Amino acid sequence: MNRTEISPPPSKRGKLSGSQNVPAASFPEVLRTFSWNVNGIQPFLQRSITSFFGAQEPDIQSDTAEASLRGFLRRHGWPTILFLQEVKVSPEDAATIRAVEKAVRVGSKDSSSEPDYVAYFCLPSDKFNARGFGRKVYGVCSIIRKDFFDRFVDRIRPVSWDTEGRFLVTETKAIGNWPKLALINAYMVNGTENPYKNTVNGRVTGTRHDRKLQVHRLLEAAIRELQAKGFGIILAGDMNVARSAQDACPNLRMSPPQHCLNRADFEARFFSKHATSDIGHDRAVSPESDRREERLDIGLGMIDTFRFLHPDKRGYTYHPRGRKVFGESCDRVDMIIISASLEKELTEAGMHETPGDRGPSDHVPLYARFAPRTFSTPNRDDTSGVGA
Template sequence: MDGGGPGAPPPRLRLASFNVNSVRQRAAHVRRFLERQRPDLLFLQETRCRAEEFPRLEFEALGYRVHAVGQPGGRNGVALLGRIPFEVVAEALPGEPEDGQARYLEVETEGGLRAGGVYLPNGNSGGAEGFAYKLRWMDRLIDLAEARLDAFLPFALLGDFNVCPTGEDLAPGALPPTDALVSPEVRARFRALLHLGLTDALRALHPHDRLYTYWDYGPAFEENRGLRIDHILLSPDLAERLSGCGVDIAPRVEPQPSDHAPVWCTLR
């Protein structure tokens, strides 16, 4: 992040998100992404380890501070790698105290930015209750976003939302219409986030491009049968600063990749 004195314009900031599908298996993929893109904040999802098992030394050697949130059994998991100062605001999404799944991490940076890392439930497992949990989780996320926006905080949500917002966000035939990632209830809740005033950063700059962030293992990547389920949502003041956004497919091309590719944005 570039510095600035009193009266200077807001500093340039690069934000990114990456579902790593096991950080211990993909630590080298993350390291190469950090070296190539140099994000100021990188949120990780599906780390699949407890906080004390997180391979932090490799990233600290690159100048990144690590904060990880895990759960027993090594499922789910979120983390933040930051090369700018930050303070942790929350390690869980409010609204359901009994929810022990590691799916949310929110921080505040030195400049007052609030950023939340999201690993939204898939909704296809666990039957009706699994889908109901996804909808409840999204309702809680809407409540949190509304509170942040009502407080006029510069606010960003980044992560794996497990939502294809429209038909342009998946390859033809990639999912059946009954899949939880494209269900009307899930898409309606994603639209509700946008209706609060959040901007889908990638769609703001690439309104109709077929850009995907997830490809199943097997031939899906080579055939580009992908999904756009990883998103960056920005409050109005941050959206005004948006100067770039994209998907870095390089980690998906590497050997033994995650099934996701990182998404990033730059704020001038």
């Protein structure tokens, strides 16, 4: 693919994205959600030596800018929600958990007008499938504005079918023009040929490909259950799959063939409005499931917020380190996906795609903005004949 096809070019995307340097807006008029696979949260807790020489504006062309959770929140206009994936915190590491909680709160040197935040974690407890690097693997963290949390959040919970620290659900109350919301922080399984083990006895039951497909099925069922209870869904995080050739540079991954099956299963379950089938034939069975034939059903028909508003625009969230040129090899694997019922509330979606925004990670942050229908004015590209 010719690099000139990317619009805007990598060096300009952060400047053109609509959520940077905007004044703080309070819910319920606006709900702004950010998501970022940080590939380890520790760099955000260690002050660099340059931080002692006064505050500096981040250089979007450099990936050496100081990493700061509070600085990120300030720079992006105090979003309502910040979902982090792959935080790599051991479940026994209480000190790091406390450090994150402190890092997002209003500090003694912060303005009293700045909003406060709370942080919640879901970390791995699986002793067979999440044991490497001193158990500093996977894990998600949901950072929520305290004014929003105090008034609107009903509960925050993990899911029963995951023990790798990959999902955290924030459920809100229905207030004003907003329905009940279930905001799901997700770090989806990366499909590989590595073994997946039963979480109780450690026996190999399949591959990580099989587990990925099983998680697709379990998450689909969980979303159906939430929707049946009247929740609108905002699913945000690293999906570990690029949807199409438009979401990959220079090429969409096609080998081994199982990646194509994983992609097709993801599309059918979450975006299709037609009947789904057991495309991947997952074999990994957890104690919560059995081998009964899965009932065919209609896909969830959800909306990929970025692709819905920008059907022809190229943008990528995964930018591996070690490349000579930022943007020469990248994929859009991180997404914010919503229930079709929230289409009218969606007003903006994008990513901050620069080396500076990537920071110490190998992903860049993405965002979506929502407003109730009485306030919303969608900022959508020409979408004639194009779906989500």
